[in-house]
Amino acid sequence: MSRFAHLRPLTLGVLVAASFTNASLQAQEQPNAVATFAGGCFWCMEPPYDRQAGVISTLSGYTGGERENPTYQEIGRGDTGHAQSVEVTYNPEEISYEQLLEIFWYNVDPFAVDKQFCDVGSQYRSAIFYHDDEQRELAEATKAEIEQRFDREVATQIMPASEFWEAEEYHQAYYQKNPLRYRFYRHNCGRDNRLEEVWGEDAGGPTYN
Structure with a gap:
């Protein structure tokens, strides 16, 4: 169960069923949605989401600034x-x-x-770059909960989403294209050790299937 389960009332209500001429009621299909997160090296933020049921795709890129078509350099x-x-x-x-937020928090150092x-x-x-008021409210609520849990200020920014610029192709799914280099980088960067220091057994977040 999500550690943020008590926040679920903030989520959207049941979709209104569509009415058809044959008088049968069918649930209206909900379109795919988009969430945007920054958690350091984007190579390391794709895998926690790619393994989740319900995630359609992940894309590495750049956002939060004003420069158009920025390059990696x-x-x-x-x-x-x-x-x-x-x-x-x-x-x-x-x-x-909310589940995507939980995955995000358990994959970053929120105090850095x-x-x-x-x-x-x-x-x-x-x-966390929110795309609507619901995302903003959930992001702010979970941030406040983490600050209360650790009794310290969280440095993670919560900002409105802006233009997202797709990163160069060689950055996409880097952990799949270059698994040895990816593991070497991740280990040397101390990412997993620090996540364990902050989150303990929750480090890396859950897998929803």
Whole structure:
């Protein structure tokens, strides 16, 4: 069960059934939705979502700044305002935004300012980019819960979603294309050790099937 289960009343209500001429009622199909998260290196934020039932796709990219069509090299300088991010397309009937938030929190260091693990700079900050008021309310509620749980301020930003710029192709699904290099980077960056320090057995988050 989600550790944020008590927040579920914030989620959307049951969809209104569509009326058809044959008088039968069928549930209106809910379209796919989008969530956007920044959690340091985007290579490491794709896998926790890709393994979830209900996640349609993940896309690495850049958002949160003003520069148009930024490149990886420009992002690396840390002066574009953008953060390395992942755009998650999901089916809300199979996985909820609250569950996506839970996965996000358990895969970041929420107390790090303008860095995540070994990667330093505003381009590696943690952030939740909300697409509507419901996402904003859930993000703020879970952030407040974490601050209460740890009795310290959470550095993760909560910002309105803006233009999302797709990263270069070689960054997409990097952990699948280059598994050895990915594991070497992740280990050397100390990501898993720090996640365990912060979250204990919850590090990495749940898998919803």
